[in-house]
Amino acid sequence: MNNIEIRPLETMDELIEMQKVEESVWQADSIPVHQTYTVLNNGGIILGAFDQNKMIGFLYSFAGFDGKSAYLCSHELGILPAYRKGGLGERMKQMQADLAKEAGYEIITWTFDPLESVNAYLNLHKLGAEGVLYKENYYGVMEDELNQGLPSDRIHIKWKINQRNIVRDLSIQQSQVLLEKKQDGSPQITDVFDCMENQSNTVWYMAFPEDFQTLKSENIALAKTWRFATRTIFEALFADGYKAVDIIRDKAKKQSFYVLEK
Structure with a gap:
């Protein structure tokens, strides 16, 4: 996985390529390019992962505001199946955090399905983010391949990017x-x-x-x-x-x- 290049997306052509990866990962409709391009030019950060110039993953995030402070809302991390389980997701999140810090953000938020153990392990153990809120059936009925058949419960994550990679010494009692x-x-x-x-x-x-x-x-x-x-x-x-x-x-x-x- 070390030969995979991760870089910010900048062009309409790259965003169109991102759509294809998104559709392949979720087997569902993708985000319109006019929206991702607008996000890109208004405080958002969109990363692509490339294997010899072929996009095999992406990370999509946009500017958020909770009435008190601005933060980066990370909405989708998608990687083609052949490239998973090699640490690529963690590398992409760390680059996202570096770029967010440069842009002046202190917090990155996102949601994830609490029963997806790989995502949970990445978010909480590897990155050091915290789950702060449980959202029952957050997205309503979802029919994509990964989510169909169950209520779309989610945990809301808050990642303080100046306090990354917290190590805890834990044993279950x-x-x-x-x-x-x-x-x-x-x-x-x-x-x-x-x-x-x-x-x-x-x-x-x-x-x-x-x-x-x-x-x-x-x-x-x-x-x-x-x-x-x-x-x-x-x-x-x-x-x-x-x-x-x-x-x-x-x-x-x-x-x-x-x-x-x-």
Whole structure:
């Protein structure tokens, strides 16, 4: 992956090429070029990843404002399947952060599906971003290949780009686990409200599937069970001031754990 060139997109032709990658990744309609070109010229940052001048990935972000301060909203990161799992996504996010810092931004925000373990691990563990808000069925019904069949729940990420790559020394304590994966693959749910009332933990752990796309294709009913079980815990903890700050992966047991900290 070291031979892949990452650079800002600048021309209409490059944005048209980006459309093709977007359509290939999501199997759905792409963002109009007139919109991406406008974003590019009004505070947005759009990166392309190239293998010998062929675009194989992109990262699309635009200027945002929450009524108090400006930030960069990172909306789409798409990489062709043959180029995934080689650290390219992390490289693109780090370049995005470097360019955002040069442009005067301090915060980058985005959303992601909390049950996609690869994205969760990149966002929280590798980049050091934090999940600060749970958004139930945020995009409504989605029919693209990656999202169809389930409510489009999302976690809202806040990445303080001047505080990147935070390293935590963590070990899971059983008394702090709110959700585990049973032998049949279903979630073993603990009464989150009872635990919060009777224990003053500053850290909680929550299991979730390691490969959610495979689970969806094999057992959509079980995938929905995981969606609703994790939703309950996320919403309860976020409402009480916790943040999702890291991911611990257990590949042998095909599960990961969220680390939620107050």
